[in-house]
Amino acid sequence: MTSPTHRRRPPTAQQFVLAEVRRAITSGQLGPGAPIRQEALAEQLGVSRLPLREALKSLEAEGLVVHEAHRGYFVAELSLADLREVYRIRQLLEAEAVRQASEHLDGPALAALEAVQHEVEQAAAAGDVSAMTAANRRFHFALYETAGMPRLARLITTLWDATDAYRSLYYGEPANRDHVVKEHRTILDALRGGDPERAVRLLDEHRSHAVAALETMLHQD
Numbered sequence: 369m370t371s372p373t374h375r376r377r378p379p380t381a382q383q384f385v386l387a388e389v390r391r392a393i394t395s396g397q398l399g400p401g402a403p404i405r406q407e408a409l410a411e412q413l414g415v416s417r418l419p420l421r422e423a424l425k426s427l428e429a430e431g432l433v434v435h436e437a438h439r440g441y442f443v444a445e446l447s448l449a450d451l452r453e454v455y456r457i458r459q460l461l462e463a464e465a466v467r468q469a470s471e472h473l474d475g476p477a478l479a480a481l482e483a484v485q486h487e488v489e490q491a492a493a494a495g496d497v498s499a500m501t502a503a504n505r506r507f508h509f510a511l512y513e514t515a516g517m518p519r520l521a522r523l524i525t526t527l528w529d530a531t532d533a534y535r536s537l538y539y540g541e542p543a544n545r546d547h548v549v550k551e552h553r554t555i556l557d558a559l560r561g562g563d564p565e566r567a568v569r570l571l572d573e574h575r576s577h578a579v580a581a582l583e584t585m586l587h588q589d
Contacts, residue, residue: 381419386426388413393432393443395498396536404441431530443533448583455579458527463568468515470564478560481510485552492545500539537585538578547577
């Protein structure tokens, strides 16, 4: 996990710890089911146990970690059924977000998407899973938030949060990173061409490929 001296701290210790633990989960440093050893983690981050406990409670509310009595906190695990359900709900909500966003995708909005896609491609080429996870999220939400429907965006955010630990597993494979880059490019082409229904279909395929790869990984585990 990143040392606290390498990054400018957010305003409070709790926010700092929250960001660091979330980053460890989304980057794959803490995988699904991994124990979160509070004493060692607090010492590593240079904070007391109190802000760490509060941060873990926040992450528990988001569904990223779970607490087990007499055992402590663990990174949340999803069954295959859970994973499929999350991605199915995302399919329904994100399709509406894309259709609504397409009405507002002017030149600057498309340029912003293309700029974030460049960040995705840079991270993929470098094999930086953490950076690619973050850039990929920015790419998708730059599109969804263009819809101008903040409640819809918040619902989609909750679903993304629930699967962050698994997304890092997917990006850990070079072939998957290359696949994501190519899929993003085709989605951008559809959006540039003013074809939201094609973009919706491509996003459906984009999610389906991720689910299929994750199912294979989880079966192997």
